[in-house]
Amino acid sequence: MKKFYITTPIYYVNAEPHIGGAYTTIAADVLARYHRMIGDNTFFLTGADEHGAKIEKAAEKAGKTPQEFVDELSAKYELAWDELNISNDNFIRTTDENHIKAAQNAMQRLYDKGFIYKGEYEGLYCVGCEQYKTEKELVDGKCPDHNIEPQKVKEECYMFKLSAFQDKILELIESDEFKISPEERKNEVLSFFKNNKLSDISCSRKNVKWGIELPWDKEQTVYVWLEAFLNYLTGIGWDGRSPLLPRNWPPEVQLIGKDILRVHTTIWPAMLLALDLPLPKQLFIHGFFLVDGQKMSKSIGNVIAPGDLVKKYGVDGARYLLMSATPFGHDGDISWEKFDEKYNADLANGLGNLVARSITLAEKMSAGGIKLQKADENFQFSIFNPSASSGQVFQTIFNFQFSIKDMEVENVLKAFQDKLSLFHLEKAIDIINLQIKFLDSFITAVKPWEMIKNNDEQIGKVMYNILERIRIIAWLVWPFMPQTAEKIWVSLGLDLKEEVNKKFEQGVKWGGLPENIKVKKGEVLFPRINSTEL
Numbered sequence: 001m002k003k004f005y006i007t008t009p010i011y012y013v014n015a016e017p018h019i020g021g022a023y024t025t026i027a028a029d030v031l032a033r034y035h036r037m038i039g040d041n042t043f044f045l046t047g048a049d050e051h052g053a054k055i056e057k058a059a060e061k062a063g064k065t066p067q068e069f070v071d072e073l074s075a076k077y078e079l080a081w082d083e084l085n086i087s088n089d090n091f092i093r094t095t096d097e098n099h100i101k102a103a104q105n106a107m108q109r110l111y112d113k114g115f116i117y118k119g120e121y122e123g124l125y126c127v128g129c130e131q132y133k134t135e136k137e138l139v140d141g142k143c144p145d146h147n148i149e150p151q152k153v154k155e156e157c158y159m160f161k162l163s164a165f166q167d168k169i170l171e172l173i174e175s176d177e178f179k180i181s182p183e184e185r186k187n188e189v190l191s192f193f194k195n196n197k198l199s200d201i202s203c204s205r206k207n208v209k210w211g212i213e214l215p216w217d218k219e220q221t222v223y224v225w226l227e228a229f230l231n232y233l234t235g236i237g238w239d240g241r242s243p244l245l246p247r248n249w250p251p252e253v254q255l256i257g258k259d260i261l262r263v264h265t266t267i268w269p270a271m272l273l274a275l276d277l278p279l280p281k282q283l284f285i286h287g288f289f290l291v292d293g294q295k296m297s298k299s300i301g302n303v304i305a306p307g308d309l310v311k312k313y314g315v316d317g318a319r320y321l322l323m324s325a326t327p328f329g330h331d332g333d334i335s336w337e338k339f340d341e342k343y344n345a346d347l348a349n350g351l352g353n354l355v356a357r358s359i360t361l362a363e364k365m366s367a368g369g370i371k372l373q374k375a376d377e378n379f380q381f382s383i384f385n386p387s388a389s390s391g392q393v394f395q396t397i398f399n400f401q402f403s404i405k406d407m408e409v410e411n412v413l414k415a416f417q418d419k420l421s422l423f424h425l426e427k428a429i430d431i432i433n434l435q436i437k438f439l440d441s442f443i444t445a446v447k448p449w450e451m452i453k454n455n456d457e458q459i460g461k462v463m464y465n466i467l468e469r470i471r472i473i474a475w476l477v478w479p480f481m482p483q484t485a486e487k488i489w490v491s492l493g494l495d496l497k498e499e500v501n502k503k504f505e506q507g508v509k510w511g512g513l514p515e516n517i518k519v520k521k522g523e524v525l526f527p528r529i530n531s532t533e534l
């Protein structure tokens, strides 16, 4: 059995969750659900980054102890992810006792191996990034990501020998052994490596008390990024010491936003190389959400909370809108107007309407005593076209391909899987929508309601094809909108437990729909939205 270990960054719990973090988390969830569905041994890790100056300050501002503060906020993150139906296998908190011990063990190991030495560091520190910045990186003296002036920091600390790993990391990135996707991000990193020399970095802080103590010098706490990286290992049970690694290591993919690409391609691989551990197979970098053209940020006041989306569009609506908002890997502009439009077009009028009209037809058919009849996906049949002129009987041959090869189930499934293996989430969604449109226009062209009225002997087969296609579409929908897919199976009269226990390969096999099902009209899947107001 193949394994699939996927991670998100751990989120700073200095403020309530917003949809930037929800975006990475839902994307990871879709991929984790997809890999479970195809039978891979899957582990999905997310969590909270709870130490450091940024959190310490936020807690102070809130008049709370850092521990009280992170307890409250981490709980809000977990709740937000629950509300979005996130299927993470663990939620790591960096204040967990196991993480603290393991991080200390790993730091000790780096120290014992000679990769950490005593020094002094002077630089410009951006608390927002929790990183030292070079003059070159600042715009008008401010950090461009946080729009704040960094603080001058000069302190005694321990240094990590990052400079020792430049050549090795470059080689691993160039050869794709440590793959960076999409390609333009890889090129960006390569050009950084070719034009800059990595310097050693400060890996401890004397003046930050809210952190993990260095085991050999209790005066200092571990630099928050170093221990944060270790979450990817401690979150699957590594103790920081044992040469025996957890069986999920290394990750097949780590999803990150573009703002944390540099640290993930320098400090992170260097730590792993220093610890003699295998590197992740791949980093996938996504872009930013922009709201009405501006970066979503608290200072601008355009932050959207995941709960706001769920309230308006439902859990699956929220998941769908975030996943389809922008090509995964690129920045994208989002707005309530765009969300409303897309929700109505793709979900209310698209999938929701297709399922509702098909179930109504199947109910009518069964009320008329007509039974479903299994048929091949490409079976051909003729229909009477009443709009033909001069009473002429027009025989139109339809088959379910509409002569478009791409509509054959096997091709559709292959294309869908290809897109997901490349992390083209929005393209996988396009494939689903194309199927929905195809089936919808098929129904409009064939007019099964007239076939029912005319007692057409082909109707049992025609309806079988429609419902069977819907059952298969639900399989593609499942990782993106789990509840919706399950509701569809239930309205098709299927035994939900049986359906969800099938492996994908078996589930999407043509003919899985029994002829004797009793369809049930469920609630409206996606009620239309009329206003742009919340």
Ligand code: MSP
Pocket: 008, 009, 010, 011, 012, 019, 020, 021, 023, 024, 049, 228, 229, 231, 255, 256, 257, 258, 259, 260, 287, 288, 289, 290, 295, 296
């Ligand atoms: N704690 C660090 C990560 C440590 S991982 C070892 C951190 N946390 S964060 O909360 O600031 O950001 C977490 C993730 O959310 C990043 O990948 C970031 O890119 C993403 N997003 C935050 N705002 C975003 C948008 N507006 N749009 C899309 N994602 C963005 O960095």
